[in-house]
Amino acid sequence: MLVVRPAGPADLDHLLELAILSGPGFTSLPEDPDQLSERLDVSRDSFSGKLDPKACWYTVMLEETVTGEIDGIGSVKAAVGLNRPFFSFRVVTNTQSSPSVDVKLDHQTLVLVNECTGWSEVGSLFLKADRRKGGAGRLLSQSRYMLIGAQPELFNENVLAELRGVFTPDGGCPFWDHVAHKFFPMPFDEADLMTGSTDKQFILDLAPRHPIYIELLPEPARAVIGKVHPQGVPAMALLESEGFRPNGLVDIFDAGPTVACGRDNIRTVRDARALTVAIADQVEAELPSLISTGSVSGFRAVRQKVGVDGDVATLSAETADALRVKAGDIVRVKA
Template sequence: MLVVRPAGPADLDHLLELAILSGPGFTSLPEDPDQLSERLDVSRDSFQGALSPQERWYTLMLEESDTGDVDGVGSVKAAVGLKRPFFSLRLSNHTQSSPSVGVRLEHQTLALVNECTGWTEVGSLFLKADRRKGGAGRLLSQSRYMLIGAEPELFAENVLAELRGVFTPDGACPFWDHVAHKFFPMEFDDADRMTGATDKQFILDLAPRHPIYVELLPEPARAVIAKVHPQGVPAMALLESEGFRPNGLVDIFDAGPTVTCQRDNIRTVRDARPLTVRIEAEVEAELPALISTAGVADFRAVRQKAVIDGDTALIGRDAAEALKVKAGDVVRVKS
């Protein structure tokens, strides 16, 4: 059985393996044991409530309960941009016209902004290649929203997700090569690492001070603005199914899109119901349901069969063991 559970310091080897597999441009999964170790400490302290709500960064692991193998990772950062700026490029449309010569032009520009301060971010969604079918990705993705819905007051009213931009099969990034690198004369991996490990002052120091006209950029750069990395297309589809939509912001290095949704309008947050647990050896139900614990501290989630009867959820013994709940406890269920 697949179960989503909190990540902690003991998961360093698992998280490092996933970071290496994720490849370039996955800023929230750096191939740096020290950064990952610090992140896992933060995750532990977040689930234990040892940090103030806005400092919390919850990391979740997708685990095979029988073997203990970890196949994926996801996260929820309670608030971005409070201690370090959350920079993006805003893609804006402009119209210019000259009636005297009968010309009307549409232009797009990119400008550095810091617009999402205090927003909650869902991210770090990554699965091993052999787990990207059969619903594992959907379970891991939706578990983040079940976490938010368990105690929504711990999270911001607006939620965002950043998606990785386009890279070529040989690892090159067209937007970085033709645009961002002109302002950040370093390797992409170094800029990516510094984004996660520093106060981002280098971005403020070096980023363009004036809007960039998209029409003046080389075609390879124009073609990838607000486009998703091929590996991120399924993640984008999952986000859209929850109600997320592009908001006109893109990443400053790879031009991947940002999507947003109001917290209470996220489909899984809105539709999941708190129900009292009943347990039987086996449950007869046509389709499995998304089931999670009802609190953040002990959060766990599975997709298993459940029968809903009024305010009661009948679940199987295996599901109860995976969730670590007993009869009479409250779970949250989304059919």
């Protein structure tokens, strides 16, 4: 059985392996053991309630219960931009006209902004290549919304997700090469690492102060603005199925899109029901459902069959063991 469960310090080797497999441009998974170790400490303290709610960064792992193998990772940040600015480019359309020559033009520009302070963020969704079938990705993705729905008061009313931008097969990044690198004269990997390990002052110091006219950029850069890395297309589809839509912001390094949705309008948050657990030898249900624990502390999620009768959810003993719940506990169920 696949189970989504909290990540902690003991997962460092697994997290480093996933970071290496994720490749360039996956800002939230740097190939840096120190950063990853710090992140796992934060995850442990977030799930245990030791941190200020706005400082929490919940990281979850997709684990095979029989083998203990870790197949993927996901996360939810309670709030972005509080200690470090959350910079983006906003794509802005400016209209200019001259009646005297009967000309009207729309010019798109990129403007540096810091608009999403305090918003919650779902991110870090990554699965090993051999696990990207059979619903594992959907389980991992939706588990983040089950986490939010378990205690919505811990999260902002606005939720965003950033998607990785386009990279070439040889690891090049067209937007970085033709645009961002002109302002940040360093290797992409160095800038990416500094984004996660510093206060981002270097971005404030070096980023363009004035709008960048998209029409003046080379075609390879223009073509990738707001586009998703091929590996991110399934993640984009999952986000769209939950109600997320592009909000006009793109990443300042790779121009990948940002999507957003109101917390209470996320489909899984909205539709999941809190039910009381009963346990039986056999469960009568045609299709499996998404099931999670009812609180952030000790959070776990699976996709298994569940019998729903009124306010009671009947689970098999195996499912109850995977969730670490007993009869009378509260679970949340999304059909």
